Amino acid sequence: MKNLFYAALVLLLIAGCQSQGPERYSTTGPEIDVVKSLVADYEQGNWESWLTKYADTAKVYHNNWDEGITANELKEAFQESLAPFSTYSFKDEPIFYEKVIDNNGKTWVNFWGVWQATPTGSDKSMDVPVHLSVNVEDGKIVEEYGFWDGSIIQNAMAELTAMQNAPEAEQAIMANQAKVAEAWSNYDKELFASAASPNVVRNANGIRIASNLEEYAGLMDVFHSAFPDFNVVVDSYVIRDGKSYLTWTVTGTNTGEFMGNAPTGKAIKTHGMSIWTFDADGKAIQEDAYFDNMELYNQLGYTVSPPAGE
Incomplete structure (x- = not known):
């Protein structure tokens, strides 16, 4: 009986020392580096490098859950929507990245930041809080959801147009x-x-x-x-x-x-x-x-x- 007790104790110790699986939450890691690089390419307008962060089959959902577009379609939409701005970037503070693994084993990077931009012909900038949730697998983005208040941008552009006219x-x-x-x-x-x-x-x-x-x-x-x-x-x-x-x-x-x-x-x-x-x-x-x-x-x-x- 004593030997059985010690055998059970050894098994418990071994089980306790074994890996409990991948870390479910972190603020560092290669997946976060992918998203940080994506943001940097976006800010610099380096669209060819930006595009390489996405898998060929990636789907992107911005301000909706159902109508996904391809990364290339998103690139074209960004280039068109950013044309009226003389400057744009994410503010240094506040900005936050985190990595989580969901119950299905998917790795997600959550990003929170404040997008700041100045329309061409204006000296007044606008601040827009932005949230992204990005599914990264094998070093590529395969799924992305992004949300922000587009009315802030629309109102600022309407005000600038009214002033110019x-x-x-x-x-x-x-x-x-x-x-x-x-x-x-x-x-x-x-x-x-x-x-x-x-x-x-x-x-x-x-x-x-x-x-x-x-x-x-x-x-x-x-x-x-x-x-x-x-x-x-x-x-x-x-x-x-x-x-x-x-x-x-x-x-x-x-x-x-x-x-x-x-x-x-x-x-x-x-x-x-x-x-x-x-x-x-x-x-x-x-x-x-x-x-x-x-x-x-x-x-x-x-x-x-x-x-x-x-």
Whole structure:
């Protein structure tokens, strides 16, 4: 009986030391190297080298599950769709690769990155998050699924086309309102000054907040001190008779003092509308902004107390 016990123990030890099969998850490996090389060829426009990463029978599904195309068809589609852009690449951060082996034994490389591109004739870039799942076998891609929000690209191109086709006066307004939004997001007071009149006015919910560039810059100081990651996105706009009626979304994290109050560490996301008036040269001369202050304060955790009774 003792010998049987030791024999069983030896078998367990041997089984424990044997390989448990291939590693099911990793962030390195030859399959990941294939996808990294694919991305590099894409960024450099090295299409012949890019094409060699795919098996002859490879099928590619982009923004769908059912209608696959060949790698050569994808190459032609990429070359056509990238033609309107002066630059394009994936940002260095964030970017992530992982390799997984599924229950059927297939090896997949998952890729997450942010595609950044600038249309020809524009100085404004766009960011598009992209996800790819790529099945790699014997050093070749045999199946690929990719997903991203194409509306970001479509909207940016439509905006550029509208600007190029607009009358000269409207083009100046569109260019300067884009500078204003960028200046707010990047805390660039000089850029704002280049798009505005020295006596620019800002009214917020009907109350005069600023009457010149210096006072307007002070307002930017207040918000960027309180929300260092303060960001403005213009959601939509209509230009009529020298005025732009636009809606916007603001995001940020309260890590600095705001209106005399200690930072809360809370994130905000608030929406509003501004009516911008421009002069004959397209310079901003007045902003009338409308937004819900209570929404902002609620997100920061502030509360409103009823007045004390007599």
